[in-house]
Amino acid sequence: MSANRTEVRELTRRLVSIPSHEDETAAGDAIESWLRAETDADVTRDRHGNVVARRGEGASLALVGHHDVVEPDGSQVVGPAGDGPAADDGVGDDIADGNEANEGETSTNDVEYVVEERDGRLYGRGTADMKGSLAAAMLAFRDADPAGELVFASFVGEEQGGVGARAAIDDGFAPEYAVVGEGSTNYAGDDQTDVVVAHRGRRGSTLTARGTAAHASEPEAGENAVYRACDAVDVVRGLDAPDATVLGERVAGSLVVTEIDGGSAWNVVPERCTVTVDERTVPGERVRLDAVESIDGVEWTVDQDLPPMACDDGRFADAALAAADEAQSATPERVTKPHATDAGWLAQAGTTCVVCGAAEPGEAHTAGESVSVDVLARCYRIYREVATTFQP
CATH class of the missing domain: 3.30.70.360 (Alpha-Beta Plaits)
Structure with a gap:
């Protein structure tokens, strides 16, 4: 199976539409429901709210993200304290059949997130940081034919210092390798998604x-x-x-x-x-x-x-770079990132990490936060390729 650009876009829109700045429960419900419906993986939801899915056997490679976001700007919500336009028809539909997560999100946060599409970009809180890359990782997890165990993990509390990742690690989450889907696009050049081998x-x-x-x-x-x-x-x-x-x-x-x-x-x-x-x-x-x-x-x-991250295995960095090169016409490069991510906690615990994702510099946490749909499709191809070709 292979996802197309439309599927990546629509899954991103649905994830972004679910408020998760105060309570990530509804977003986690939707991710868990989608994984159970779309994959035959072993899906778990831990006591912290992290969603983890596993399939295959052998050494493990994880596709990692988070489903919490920072507080939205008033223009990014409708409802109390919001001044954004009404959300597009269908944007608030739950990922799985029914709309239970939507009903819960409104009562919990008392707002609805706005998702708009203009000129090939999706606008809204969490599009760049990082529900877009999360959607790409979910689809890649479904579609890849892994050489070993393939893991998907979406953590809570990343914006609060990696609360969910730290709790999962304390509970034994320990993949050998991980691709963390934070931003790496347009770091070394225009319209290219690079591979971060270290961050501060x-x-x-x-x-x-x-x-x-x-x-x-x-x-x-x-x-x-x-x-x-x-x-x-x-x-x-x-x-x-x-x-x-x-x-x-x-x-x-x-x-x-x-x-x-x-x-x-x-x-x-x-x-x-x-x-x-x-x-x-x-x-x-x-x-x-x-x-x-x-x-x-x-x-x-x-x-x-918040710990820094350094990839400690050049073979894995090369595999991620080769997957990124295969997925785009530009020539991606190894780069470093100025911001801390959950990759720091994972690396500190012994997981070999790289960071690769759709967000561009200056997009996260802004009133005009957005992501390119084409780049989301590119990230899906990168994640699927590295999950399929890398031999852990």
Whole structure:
């Protein structure tokens, strides 16, 4: 069986129409129902809401995505707080027979998502990030003739730091290889879908400076927490951002102070000041931010740590690149990605990953979020080809 452009487009439209920014249940229901109806795979829904399907035997290759989205812009919904146009006729139909998921989505989120098509592109929340690539992966999972075990996984909570992926990994989800369908289109050139062999992570930190309050007319009677925080900022400014090379591709990190907050009144020497630091991490390297604790009264704490990803098997990267080359007229390239994805959690747990998907830079999380239907069809061909040809 082979999906055509229309089938990929319609499945994408149906997935995108289901609200999943507050509660992913209805979207997960629809994906699970479709897999049960369209495949003979072993389909499970874990206690976290992740949908996983498996077929075939042997070493495993997974096609991975997520069905949660960020909160939509008002123009992307109809209903309370929404100002978008009415959705196209039929867009809200459930993927399986009946409309149970649609009924649940409206009562849960009290809105309906708008899906529009213009000039060969689908517009709406989640088209790019990442229900379009998810639809392509579902169809490829159905149609591929895998050499080993083929796995499909759609996680919840990716937008909240990989909640679903982390929970699945803790419960034993451990494919040998994975293609994660986050964006890789138009990275190295126009109208081409590339293969990401590494991406940055993110470590968000807080520097807390503590001092002793005093009246501002007698500053020597206290210890100024803002001054200590400024000294810590100077330490951060003197640290070099990390840098790494993965399969010949350079991944450059970054380090920047993004917020500072301190003081309680204009006439009081501040006793507390906090500084937020955003660090984009790279595989194998971390900035030594603990150096700020050399400043009296300064403490460093990590608030979020999303891991980077590095493909550790050139053979798999080559297979994915060959599949991408077969699926398009342009010549795809190995590239790196500046954003963290669930591939970071999977790689950290031992899965060899690449990232390949339809989203283009600047599309995700925007009011005008969109995806090319032609590129969705291309991604379907890439996923089906790598699932069929790669020998895990």
